[in-house]
């Protein structure tokens with residue numbers, strides 16, 4: 001099976017962000033970057049499908065400046081066969097602009113399956129996958145928490161809904177965006193890391209579409225008020241309950 | 252000297268055969284060692300240390316003697332063997348040269364001493380061996396049971412030694428009887444036995460002598476040739492092994508071997524089978540006596556885990572002896588053989604020169620054996636992950652075997668080549684990689700404990716062209732763990748009160764990767780260690796103090812592998828020094844009379860010989876303390892259970908190690924348990940809670956900080 005996995009390089013979200021001088025982006029100094037979480041699940045899903053079916057080829061595609069090379073190498077060290085960097089100076093905020101660049105790359109690739117993470121954990125737009133499907137005229141399943149592809153012609157996926165789940169089937173080729181739950185991404189072995197150094201990484205200019213949406217201002221959420229300690233021990237419970245009712249109004 | 256008799260000729264032939272067979276085996280075993288292709292450093296460095304090890308651990312049996320009963324018995328047999336070997340040579344020469352005796356060369360008093368030594372040591376060995384047989388058959392100590400032991404073989408060998416001694420003594424007896432006690436030299440024992448044979452005819456006496464001489468000499472040759480086939484191979488290799496071993500130095504005790512991760516063409520990282528171990532690891536296999544001292548001290552084994560360090564070593568030997576002969580056969584078959592018959596398809600190949608080469612069809616049974624591996628087929632993942640890297644096994648081994656190195660090499664294989672490890676380790680690896688600490692705490696909070704304490708960072712000092720006297724390396728536990736942060740603050744307060752000019756790295760500090768290394772992830776470790784060295788070298792740091800023994804060991808003992816050489820001091824030693832020099836303003840009074848039991852951290856005591864300083868710190872901080880010692884203490888202290896990455900793994904099998912250790916500490920009657928390691932702190936404090944006990948668990952820094960003079964406390968906070 002020929003599979004493409006589209007991945008994004010995102011900052012580690014567990015830090016205190018600062019706004020860059022431009023006022024429209026985060027300050028990237030000191031930030032650590034890695035593959036977006038859901039994209040890791042997508043990469044793992046692709047690897048498992050080809051391991052089950054035997055043979056095949058998986059290509060990881062990432063759009064961005066040269067720093068994304070590191071993210072692509074990580075995908076290769078997991079066992080993905082080849083990588084393509086769609087080079088541009090900065091990743092635009094507009095998902096449609098990105099989707100056009102990806103679609104242009106994917107179009108002639110003869111892929112049986114194109115996988116995305118459900119969303120990128122930095123911008124959380126959930127839009128690029130479906131837009132690519134639309135641009136390529138392919139069926140699209142979003143947020144699959146299970147994916148079964150055992151034949152070259154069709155597959156089934158399970159989607160989690162509020163309190164229920166649904167199973168959908170679709171013909172191939174198709175675009176599927178992956179939710180967590182598929183399978184935890186494997187930890188690259190040193191063997192994989194070494195092998196990744198020898199795998200092909202192709203760099204092509206990104207054919208970005210015109211950006212229609214731009215960020216005009218970015219600001220940090222207001223500081224939370226400091227907590228209050230009312231006292232200690234069971235005697236303080238009535239006071240706590242009173243405050244929760246009158247001040248916080250949560251009871 | 253008389254002419255050679257027919258007996259001499261027969262014996263010479265036998266001797267030649269025995270020597271030939273022995274050297275065949277010696278060469279065979281030496282050749283097997285060459286299959287160990289794992290990286291190895293030179294083992295002929297630092298000769299004085301090696302010779303000292305050979306003398307002290309080898310000849311003087313210092314490690315054997317750590318066992319108060321079996322120790323002297325074994326040492327007796329060993330020394331007896333050394334002495335009796337001189338006599339054995341005389342006997343073998345007698346076999347070839349009729350009437351040979353040292354008497355002809357030695358001055359009378361020396362010869363007398365020689366004969367006396369032979370008789371007395373024969374008696375000594377016989378006595379010791381009898382007790383050892385009794386022990387094997389009747390008292391059966393636990394450490395001699397279990398996987399990796401060969402009971403019957405052990406008794407057989409011991410009986411053979413007893414047989415050697417009995418024939419030797421009878422020989423002395425008959426010799427004495429024949430010469431009516433007038434034989435040259437001193438023969439108190441032979442004389443005594445000889446009296447019993449006094450009534451026999453001359454012919455019977457001669458026959459008695461001859462029978463025992465032959466029995467002794469033949470038994471000796473059989474014994475020598477049986478050794479290579481038994482665990483008593485150690486008789487031949489243990490001294491060699493002790494000489495080549497690094498477990499008591501040379502080199503840095505307890506430092507793990509660095510791996511070359513850039514090496515071209517390496518397919519297998521770490522050890523999956525004997526080929527990836529080093530020749531020294533394989534020699535360890537030959538040298539194991541199966542005594543079980545290691546397993547008896549292993550915290551994992553003691554608490555019912557599958558791991559037994561003895562089994563690790565015995566399995567290594569067993570796999571080597573299974574696989575190496577097949578490899579030898581394959582090598583020999585692969586040598587081109589001129590073949591007369593014309594090729595008919597698959598069974599024959601052609602070399603470049605066109606000659607026929609026999610390609611033996613692979614034998615499925617042999618292929619199956621070759622396809623097995625030490626990992627999985629002998630040693631399981633479960634065993635390997637149970638190890639706390641406490642080094643108790645290495646410490647106890649009388650023949651200086653490094654069980655832990657085999658375990659570590661196999662863990663490396665699991666992680667680096669196979670990506671197989673307990674799932675709990677994944678977050679730890681990712682945390683170290685992405686957040687610079689194994690718990691994924693936000694790196695921005697690393698110095699949160701220091702807020703308001705006015706402690707400068709290295710960056711701040713560097714900005715004003717200043718350098719501190721010491722860098723306080725806080726460590727991940729000390730930076731993020733709520734309990735350990737109290738220790739960090741206590742230690743910082745003492746430093747301030749003592750007027751020490753110190754700084755921290757603040758947000759620039761990140762995990763040095765030691766947990767990753769101990770868990771087998773050498774790749775991640777090297778990334779982190781090299782980054783830390785770069786940071787430290789960037790500030791030209793010279794002296795580092797830390798309250799974490801793992802940081803202490805890693806930075807002090809393993810960073811030199813990456814070009815980081817600093818004086819690294821553990822806070823127990825630093826506190827002791829400050830107190831000794833009177834630099835800490837302490838409360839004048841005697842304070843409370845606490846009953847304190849100190850728990851030795853493995854990475855301080857066994858790894859780095861820091862044993863007295865923590866105790867001295869306690870005594871100086873609490874002048875009227877009642878310092879008590881648990882049953883297992885100092886370099887024999889029992890691990891808390893957190894080392895070797897066990898901190899991040901669940902402990903499902905058997906009893907919890909920390910509970911076992913806490914029980915032992917509580918049994919001293921202590922009201923306070925002192926620790927000098929944030930990991931031990933967690934484990935022992937959990938143990939105390941689990942036991943529902945009330946003892947306080949305090950770090951040394953807290954004991955000292957609690958006794959700071961009131962003014963010092965006021966000014967330092």
Ligand code: SF4
Nearest residue numbers: 549638639641642644
């Ligand atoms: S290092 Fe400690 S836990 Fe590991 S095998 Fe040796 S004694 Fe057991």
Ligand code: SF4
Nearest residue numbers: 539540542543545648
């Ligand atoms: S490894 Fe050492 S301590 Fe352990 S059984 Fe063998 S000889 Fe004894």
